[in-house]
Amino acid sequence: MIxxxxxxxxxxxxxxxxxxxxxxxxxxxxxxxxxxxGVEIIGSExxxxxxxxxxxxxxxxxxxxxDVLIGSHLASTDKQYQNQLGRVYVVFGKDVIFSSNFESxxxxxxxxxxxxxxxxxxxxxxxxxxxxxxRWSAGIGDxxxxxxxxxxxxxxxxxxxxxxxxxxxxxxxxxxxFGKKKYSKYEDVHNMxxxxxxxxxxxxxxxxxARNVKGSGDVNGDGFSDMIISDIDLITPDNNLGxxxxxxxxxxxxxxxxxxxxxxxxxxxxxxDGSxxxSIYSNTNQSSFARxxxxxxxxxxxxxxxxxxxxxxxxxxxxxxxxxxxxIYGKENFNKxxxxxxxxxxxxxEFTNLGFNTILITSGRLxxxxxxNIxxxxxxxxxxxxxxxxxVYVVFGSEQPFSQKLxxxxxDGSxxxxxxxxxxxxxxxxxxxxxxxxNSDGLDDVMISGPTSGINPTEQIAGKVxxxxxxxxxxxxxxxxxxxxxxxxxxxxxxxxxxNLGTNIAPVGDINHDGRDDIIIGALGxxxxxxxxxxxxxxxxxxxxxx
Numbered sequence: 328m329i330x331x332x333x334x335x336x337x338x339x340x341x342x343x344x345x346x347x348x349x350x351x352x353x354x355x356x357x358x359x360x361x362x363x364x365g366v367e368i369i370g371s372e373x374x375x376x377x378x379x380x381x382x383x384x385x386x387x388x389x390x391x392x393x394d395v396l397i398g399s400h401l402a403s404t405d406k407q408y409q410n411q412l413g414r415v416y417v418v419f420g421k422d423v424i425f426s427s428n429f430e431s432x433x434x435x436x437x438x439x440x441x442x443x444x445x446x447x448x449x450x451x452x453x454x455x456x457x458x459x460x461x462r463w464s465a466g467i468g469d470x471x472x473x474x475x476x477x478x479x480x481x482x483x484x485x486x487x488x489x490x491x492x493x494x495x496x497x498x499x500x501x502x503x504x505f506g507k508k509k510y511s512k513y514e515d516v517h518n519m520x521x522x523x524x525x526x527x528x529x530x531x532x533x534x535x536x537a538r539n540v541k542g543s544g545d546v547n548g549d550g551f552s553d554m555i556i557s558d559i560d561l562i563t564p565d566n567n568l569g570x571x572x573x574x575x576x577x578x579x580x581x582x583x584x585x586x587x588x589x590x591x592x593x594x595x596x597x598x599x600d601g602s603x604x605x606s607i608y609s610n611t612n613q614s615s616f617a618r619x620x621x622x623x624x625x626x627x628x629x630x631x632x633x634x635x636x637x638x639x640x641x642x643x644x645x646x647x648x649x650x651x652x653x654x655i656y657g658k659e660n661f662n663k664x665x666x667x668x669x670x671x672x673x674x675x676x677e678f679t680n681l682g683f684n685t686i687l688i689t690s691g692r693l694x695x696x697x698x699x700n701i702x703x704x705x706x707x708x709x710x711x712x713x714x715x716x717x718x719v720y721v722v723f724g725s726e727q728p729f730s731q732k733l734x735x736x737x738x739d740g741s742x743x744x745x746x747x748x749x750x751x752x753x754x755x756x757x758x759x760x761x762x763x764x765x766n767s768d769g770l771d772d773v774m775i776s777g778p779t780s781g782i783n784p785t786e787q788i789a790g791k792v793x794x795x796x797x798x799x800x801x802x803x804x805x806x807x808x809x810x811x812x813x814x815x816x817x818x819x820x821x822x823x824x825x826x827n828l829g830t831n832i833a834p835v836g837d838i839n840h841d842g843r844d845d846i847i848i849g850a851l852g853x854x855x856x857x858x859x860x861x862x863x864x865x866x867x868x869x870x871x872x873x874x
Contacts, residue, residue, distance in 0.1 A: 350870035351766065351794070353813035357848075357865050358822040365845075365868050367437035368397060368418060369853070370861030375402045377440065377862030378849025380415060381831045384466035385476030385543070387506035392420035393836030394448075395847055396466075397440075397864040400459040400483060404452070412453030413460030415480060416440050417510075419448050420838040437855060437863070445512040451480065451504075454516060459483035460502070467503070467542025468552025470576040475506030477524075479554060481537040500528040501537045501556055527556065527574070527594045535560035544622030544632030546657040551576030553604075555634060556596065557617040564664070569609035569616025571636055572596050573661075577603065601663040607636060607655065610668040615639045621690045623654060624702035626724040631657025633675075635690045635704060636667070652678040652690060652706050654729075672731035678706070678722070679732050691760040694771030696797030697723055703743075705759045705773065717755035719746035719775060721802075744802040746775065746795065755793075755808070756780075756829050762794055763834040763844030765869045770797030772816070774846060775808075776829035780820075789821030790828030792848050819848065819867070827852040828865075835866065843869030 360367055370377035380398040387394050398415030418438070443450055453460035463481035470477040480502045502516055504524045519525060529536025535558070542554035558570045574594070599605050609616035619637040626633045634655040653667055655675040670677060690706035697703065701724035709717040720735060722743040738744055748755045756776035765772050773795040780791035793808050795816040811818055821828030831849040838845045845868050853863035 351813065351817045353811065353817050355817060355819045355867075356822060357819060357828060357850075360865060360867070362435035363868075364870070366866050367855075368416075368864040368866065369437045369439055369855040370399075370858065370863065371440040373859040373861055375399055375414070375858075375861045376851040377402075377416075378827075378830050378851045378853070378864050379862070380461045380464050381833045381847045381849045381864055382464040382466060382478070383833050383835045383847075384417065384464075384478040385468065385506075385836065386420075387417070387476050387478060387504075388419060388510065389475050389506065389508055390419070392840045393838050394419050395833075395835045395838055395864075395866070396464050396478060397847065397849065398461040398464065399851065399862060400462040402452075402461075410456055411459050412455070413458055413462070413482070414450065414452045415461040415464060416443055416450055417448050417478075418443070419446075420836075420840060421447075439856065443512060445510050449510040449512055449514050451502075451514050451516065453482065455482075462499075463538065463540045465540050465542050465554070467554045468544070468576070469506075470503065470542070470552050470554065471505055472551055472576065472578045473505065475508075477503065477505045477542075477552075479503050479540050479542060481540045483538075499536045499538070500526055501540055502526055503554075525594060527596050529558065529596070530561070538618065539620050541621050544624065544634075544657075545576075546573055546622070546632050546634065547575055547661065548631050548657065548659055549575065551578070553622075553632070555620050555622065557620050558596075559615060559618050563608040565608065565610070565666070566612070567609045567616075568612040569638075571607045571617040571620050571634075572599060572604060573607070573634065574599070574604040575602075599663055601661050605661040605663050605665060607634070607665045607667060609638065610666055611638070616667070619690050619706075621692055621704075623690075623704045624692050624694065624724075625657070626654060626702060626704060626722075627656060627729070628701045628724060628726045629656065631659075633657050635692075635706070637690055637706070638667075650708055654678070654704070670731065672729065676729040677732045678720070679734060691758070693721065693773055694761045694763070694797075695724075696721070696761075696771045696773060697802070698770050698797065698799030699723070701725060703771075707755065707757070707759050707775075717748055719755065719759050719773075721746065721773065738804065740802045740804045745805045746773075747805060747807050756790075758829075758832050760832055761834055762846050763836070763869070764797075765794060765844050765846060765867075766796055767843050767869055767871045768796070770799065772796050774832050774834070776832050778827040778829040778850075780829075788825050788827060788852075789823060790826055790830070790850060791821065792819040792829045792832060794819070821850060823853070825852045826850045826863075837869075838866060839868055841868065843871065845869050 376399045382396040400413040402414035462483040539557040561570045621635040623633040623635045636653045638651045693703040705721045758776040762772040762774035775793040777791040828850040830851045851862045
C-alpha cells in the first residue's frame with residue numbers, strides 16, 4: 328500500500344511540477360511540414376509569385392472555420408507577364424486535415440491553387456491594366472453586421488492605356504467584399520451591387536491612395552467593425568501631405584459603385600463627416616505620413632480600438648528621417664477631421680526620438696503578450712548606418728496614462744522591450760505581427776518576417792520567420808534573435824535559395840479547426856511542380872504545450 332501510494336505521488340509530481348515546454352523546435356525548416364503540422368499552398372502558374380499578399384480574413388462563408396487569403400498583385404494573364412492585373416485566392420478553412428493532399432500511400436503533396444473550384448475557395452482577379460489588385464489585403468471583421476466576416480483588397484493603380492503616348496493614371500482604390508454563404512470559382516468585381524460589396528476610390532490621378540488597408544477594430548464603440556485606409560499623397564486642408572481615413576462599419580446598403588460607364592463612386596472617402604468616419608491629417612509635408620497604418624486593439628483598456636499611424640520619414644531637430652509613430656485613442660464621437668498635431672497625451676501619444684537616419688518600416692497589433700489582459704503593440708525601424716540595421720520595439724498596453732511622448736530609452740522590460748538582430752544571417756524583414764497563441768500557453772506571441780535572411784551559398788535569401796513567445800514573467804529590456812532556443816520562441820527557415828520565406832506573414836485564426844491558432848507565411852520565390860517562381864504560402868498549425 329505504501330509502495331503504491333508512493334508511485335501515485337511520483338506520477339502526480341511529474342504531471343504537475345514539470346516545466347511546460349513548447350512543442351516547436353528551436354529551428355523549424357519549412358520543408359518539415361508534412362500535412363499534420365502544416366500545409367503548403369502553391370501558386371497555379373509560373374511567375375505568379377503567390378505569397379506577396381497573405382491575410383487573415385476570419386470566417387467569410389459562415390461555416391464556423393476561419394479562412395485565409397493569399398495572392399500576388401503582380402500576377403498577370405498575358406504570356407509576357409506585363410498586364411499585372413493582380414490576383415488573390417481565398418482558401419476556405421477545413422475541420423479536418425487537407426485530405427486531398429495525401430496520396431493513398433500516405434505521401435503528402437502541397438495544396439495546388441489550380442484546384443480552387445468555389446467549394447474550397449475562390450479567385451478574384453483585377454480587371455484593369457496594371458491594376459495590381461491585392462497590393463494590400465485585410466480582413467475587416469463583420470463590417471456590415473450580417474453575421475459574416477468581410478474583407479478588403481487594395482489596388483495599386485489603374486492605367487488608361489488608350490493614351491499610348493502617356494498613359495493616364497486614374498487612381499487606386501479598395502474593393503470591399505461582404506461575406507456570404509456560397510461562392511463561385513471566380514468572383515467578379517463587376518458583380519458588386521452594394522449589398523454584396525462596394526468600391527472606394529481615391530482622387531483622380533492619385534495612385535498612392537490605399538497603399539495600406541487594415542480592419543477588424545471598433546474605433547467608435549458602436550458594435551460595428553471599422554476599417555482604415557492610407558492616403559499618403561493627399562494634400563491636406565493645411566497644405567501638408569498625407570492622411571488616413573477611418574470608415575465606420577454600418578448595416579446600410581451601399582451603392583454598387585458601377586454604372587453603365589463603369590464609374591466607381593460608391594463611397595466618397597473625402598466626404599466623411601464624423602458620423603460615417605473621419606480623416607486624420609498630417610502636420611508636415613515631409614513625413615510619408617500614413618505609409619503604414621494599423622488598428623492597435625485597445626492599448627489603454629478603455630473599451631475602444633485604438634489607431635497606429637506611422638510617419639516614416641519624419642524630420643525633427645535631431646536630424647532627418649528620424650521617424651515617428653502616432654497612437655490615437657478610440658472614442659465614441661469624432662469630428663470629421665483630426666490633425667495629428669492635436670495629440671496631447673489624453674487622446675493619444677507619440678513614439679519618437681528614434682535616431683538620425685532612422686525610418687519606421689511598419690507597425691503591428693500583438694494581442695496580449697505579457698498576460699496583463701491589455702493588448703500590446705509593436706513597430707519596426709531601420710537605421711541607415713552603412714548597413715540596414717533593423718529593430719523591433721514592443722510597447723505594452725496599460726491603463727495607466729502614457730506620457731505625450733515615448734522614446735526607445737523609456738522601454739525597460741516592464742513597459743515594453745526591444746528585439747534586435749545581432750547576426751547578418753538573421754536579417755529582420757518588413758513585417759511584425761501577432762502570431763496569435765501559436766504555442767497554446769494562453770499568451771499571444773510575436774511574429775517577425777525575415778525574407779532576406781541567410782548568407783551562406785546554400786540558404787542565400789531563403790528567408791526566415793522569427794516567433795517570440797509571450798510570457799507573464801518579466802521581459803529583459805533587449806531580446807536578441809539568436810537567443811531564441813525553443814523555450815522562448817523559435818525560427819522558421821526557408822527551404823531553398825531565393826525562396827524569400829517571410830515575404831509576408833499573417834495570423835489566420837484556427838484554419839484547421841483544432842482549437843489552436845495558426846499562421847501563414849508567404850514565399851514569393853518558391854518553385855514547385857516544375858513552375859518557376861509560382862510562389863507558396865505555408866500554413867503552420869499551432870501546437871499544444873507538452874509537459
